[in-house]
Amino acid sequence: MKKIFFVLSIAFCFNCHNQAQINPKQQAVINADPVEVPLTNGKAKAYFASGCFWCVEAIYESVKGVDEAISGYSGGFTENPTYELSNTGRTGHAEAVEVIYDPNVVSYDTLVDVYFGSQNPTQVLGQGPDTGSQYRSIIFYQNDEQKKIIEQKKEALAKKLDAKIAAEVYPFQKFWVAEAYHQDFEKRNPNQRYVRAVSIPRLNKFKAKFPELLKESSKH
Template sequence: MNKIISTLAVILLFSCQNNAQSNTAQKAVINAEPVEVPLENGKARAYFASGCFWCVEAIYESVKGVEESISGYAGGHTDNPTYELSNTGATGHAEAVEIIYDPNVVSFSTLVDVYFASQNPTQVNGQGPDRGSQYRSIIFYQNQNQKTIIEEKKLALAKKLNAKIAAEVYPFQKFWVAEDYHQDYEKLHPNQGYIRNVSIPRLQRFKSKMPEVLKENSH
């Protein structure tokens, strides 16, 4: 019996140490200086996490001025996260998208409006049926101006809804591109069950809220 108790104590201690290290590492990510991504061929990049990246990728690709939306992982404290590892919550990452856009056509401010209009802004650690820290809502800023835009819109929405807004605000550090099979998933698999029952309805709800920002050929 004593041996069992000792073994459990060691396991518990190891677990607590891992959690402490994880928490410390995650705090370092949250408190870091933001990394600003330079324009490339006149195009800017922005980063958002809002539940399943299959859904979010399709939403942003329907917006005028958005050239591409890429699924991946951001906001964590480990290198080279994978879908399997991020789903455990141990890496600290959330499923995220990298938005490549023309700032002369669509502003960062509008992209933040799209973000809030395309989700349940009060749901903590998830969107719809997707639950867990890997599905939490995060908006990433690259400079003080972006941070101010995010915080002002978040505060205004909280007042409008008279509720706490779940989205976290992180300094951008690094975006890890997800596995190839996740890219353009909604477009390539329109009849898949999750896409039909969750992703497409979420896209349609967004389109009904912000028709003025949609591309003419938006599906």
Template sequence: MKQIIPIVALALFFSCQNTAQSKKEQQAVINAIPIEVPIENGKARAYFASGCFWCVEAIYESVKGVEESISGYSGGYTKNPTYGASNTGKTGHAEAVEIIYNPNIVTFETLVDVYFASQNVTQVNGQGNDRGSQYRSIIFYQNEKQKNLILAKKLALEKKLNVKIAAEVYPFQKFWIAEEYHQDYEKRNPNNSYIRNVSIPRLNRFKANFPKELLKDDHH
């Protein structure tokens, strides 16, 4: 459950996260050759980690050209990660989303802009009270063009805000789809306290500051 962790437990928790992230297996993931996902039926795919995937899924689905946003896990070194395993911080994975989009309507560059505009860009290993390496910010690239674009935008934002941007930049390897009950969680659980108090306010903050012409008219 996504909630505030007691301070003592939190200290131990972060210790585990840092150890997991520094493992040689994790470094192998970071240094791997990216895998490019081919366009199918005119649809492309992009992958982002930005805290709770319930929140990120809804944010991307508010953008024109995004056909679907799927919750899952990526960036780690274990096979078949589960929600419970990911929450231990020992899999290396972060909660991530797979964005299925029409590149004729929305570009990868715009999706990266959505990414930076929808989070606290300076928070390391988390967003808000969701803390731990499983909530860390990662942008996944599938080729050198995407990598260079991401790095350029990250550097420009650091200079503009005069801060260090927390987002890591990883070569995409594999996306593991999360358990069925996580999919479209906000839509199916509008009265959930986390959705009301965290997810929807985060979505509304993003929509208030992002160009309206890039957002769907009928999205909540």
């Protein structure tokens, strides 16, 4: 379970992050060629990390054209990561989501807008109360076109905010599906303490900002 009020020292956060980033295996992930995921029954997949995957999953599932968002782990060098291992900050992975969408209804460009528009883009090593390298923001590209979209939007946002944007840009390699109890967690546990204090307010903030992107079922 998430611990909303647990205290993690700044020194520890940066130590974990640095361990991940200076690891040669992690650097190999960053420098690798991207893996492009083929369409399945006309549906595409995109990958994003932006703090707690419970929050990010709920946000993307509210967007028109998105069939499903799956919680998991990506961006690291450790095989078969688990929630417990990821939380040590030493696997290189971040909590991420796999977004399954209809490209005829919603574009990758729009999904990137959702990504940057549903987080604090300047927060380093986490989102809100969730801090550590496992909660860092990463946006994954599968080809040069996606990379160009990401970098242009990141640069424009940096100029708009006159600030450095924290999100890292990685070539997509592999997505590891998280444990079953993490899937649709916010939807299944609306009264859980963390969900009420963090996840639902973050979702509602997104809905208020992008009402035109919402499914009818998500507008109420």
